[in-house]
Amino acid sequence: MSASGPFQDKPALRVESLTLSRGERILVRALSFDAGAGEYVEVRGGNGSGKTTLLRALAGFVKPRAGKIAVEGAEEPTLALHYVGHLNGLKGAATAYAHAQHWAGLFGASAARRDGALARVGLTAQAELPVRVLSQGQARRLALARLVLAPRPIWLLDEPAAALDARGREMLSALIEAHRADGGLVVAAVHDALGPEPSQTLTVTA
């Protein structure tokens, strides 16, 4: 896909002979790959194979045992990426709108984007509901709203379609396509294809 958009030529992820471990167990051994603007990288592997650990390492949360992860074209790597993991990062007592407001402050997003993000993930009607009454799928949509809310070039998604219904998957697929068209980079750990054609597939086997 030819990328032309706000993130054009911006993000590039360069991973060199990356080795990751959980305790003493080696999960990822000598993994190398490059991914640039407009790419969609699918990470595949069985349960417990290290997909989550790989994504958390790319996010900078987990220190690599060996090797190097470089985010090129970004002064501060952690500010160039979004991470949507298994945990949605939501508080049951706060409303969907309160979350959007909090993230707008936390990530430095404009008020217009904050208000548009909930509509984009189809939660307009649920904006004033506390998260504890939302369904799993709706909570997932709210977590995905972060991606829209604060534009960042690299998206790291861990099983992003978990608990989403058919329309939710379509919405996610459209988000990813739009992000690629903008020149963004998406790395997603999945069991079933999300829809968009991956530009490369990584397989982790521990």
Next chain:
Amino acid sequence: MNAFVATFRRDVALMWAGGGALAPLGFFLGATMLVPLAMGPDRALLESAGPPLVWIAAALAVLATLERLFQADLEDGSLDQMMLSPAPLEALVLAKGAAMWCVIGLPLALAGAPAAIALQAPPSLVPAIVLSLALGTAAFIGVGLIGAAVTAGVKRGGVLIALIVLPFFAPPIIFGSAVAGGDEVGAALSILAGCALAALALGPIAAAAALRLQAE
């Protein structure tokens, strides 16, 4: 700065919504109001031994709220998002501590006035006791941030937090009790202010370092 304000506002809102703000206050008032009943009608005994007890009650009330401070953020994934903010994690930790002081520390300090009177403190000393509690709870929370961060990943880590932070609660308790007892009030208040500043300067730095390790 926006991220600091956003974190502060959210924590204040969540603590109010969850009723977490009232539990320590209830504990503090309950404990201090029971003391005169337990010690009996001997006014001289209460006058000499009572006022410092507000400090024991305040320390335990703050201690009881620390366990969930970062544990909840670690369990629901909010901590990951905090680490992706442009604001340093240290600033966000300080924001959480500041929110906790406004919702728990400040009400405790104000409740110190009726508590001190119930414990037969001289009325002229009550403003100094309130001020000392305001400073002391800030010191408790600053140190408490570290204990809460270190034990964020530990299930039922309350006992562990107590072991880690109680030794550091000693200086504020010693000088706070001096204020409540009426000895060298000015000097004790200055030292309390120093304790609070030191705890609030070092607490967020140490707590943020501990949280980064927890995120692995």
